[in-house]
Amino acid sequence: MSTTSRTPRHGRPAADSLVLDTRVLSRTPGAMEPVQRAAVLPSDIGVELIRIPSGSQVELDLMMTFVDEGVLVTGSVSGRADVECARCLGEFTTDVAVELTEMYATPGTAAADGAEEDEVRLLDGELIDLEPALVDAFGLEFPMSPTCTDYGHDKCVNPETPAPDGVSGEETGRIDPRWAGLAEKFGMTDPADSDGDRA
Structure with missing residues (x-):
């Protein structure tokens, strides 16, 4: 070499x-x-x-x-x-x-x-x-x-990026926007959201 x-x-x-x-x-x-x-x-x-x-x-x-x-x-x-x-x-x-x-x-x-x-x-x-x-x-x-x-960064420098599990921020039960359409089509929305709608 x-x-x-x-x-x-x-x-x-x-x-x-x-x-x-x-x-x-x-x-x-x-x-x-x-x-x-x-x-x-x-x-x-x-x-x-x-x-x-x-x-x-x-x-x-x-x-x-x-x-x-x-x-x-x-x-x-x-x-x-x-x-x-x-x-x-x-x-x-x-x-x-x-x-x-x-x-x-x-x-x-x-x-x-x-x-x-x-x-x-x-x-x-x-x-x-x-x-x-x-x-x-x-x-x-x-x-x-x-x-x-x-x-050395605790999280991504771009705050708009979903976390590695597909969830952005600290909100629980939030669906990754990339899958939101499929989730709605197949009724895979958060049960808590559904209860809130019925209320």
């Missing part, structure tokens, strides 16, 4: 890009270099109803570690995602984060030779482009059908 950098192989990546420059890392096995900064997304990351939009900032809190066959990147990436509730279609933003543990192998090593089978990514010269890893990580983290209650 290779990675394609948007930065020239021998150039210096922009300070706010998702590209990491491993030249700052000592070539001694076990050598470590922290990466703690903001980066700007060049494109949307996410799925249809939840995504971090292009141009947004994400916070990198990572550690690069030099190993015999490449560079190991570990840590977390966080940002804010735009969400459209699959239940009420209301929109809101929420904090999101993923944990990364990604091996980037040096071409020509045994790890690089087995990249496809072992889910190992490849170094692009001396550079690491994090975007493909973030696309995969957030894609697995984000639900396909997010709801308001998935992200």
Whole structure:
């Protein structure tokens, strides 16, 4: 699984890009270099109803570690995602984060030779482009059908939406408007309503 950098192989990546420059890392096995900064997304990351939009900032809190066959990147990436509730279609933003543990192998090593089978990514010269890893990580983290209650809301942000059982608000015995016609046709109205009519 290779990675394609948007930065020239021998150039210096922009300070706010998702590209990491491993030249700052000592070539001694076990050598470590922290990466703690903001980066700007060049494109949307996410799925249809939840995504971090292009141009947004994400916070990198990572550690690069030099190993015999490449560079190991570990840590977390966080940002804010735009969400459209699959239940009420209301929109809101929420904090999101993923944990990364990604091996980037040096071409020509045994790890690089087995990249496809072992889910190992490849170094692009001396550079690491994090975007493909973030696309995969957030894609697995984000639900396909997010709801308001998935992200800390007690109820849907759109107050007109029926509750999951089809009842809106706190009224008991209320029939979901989508079924009201059938209920009336087959006499499935609330008995209490019928008593009230007879009264």
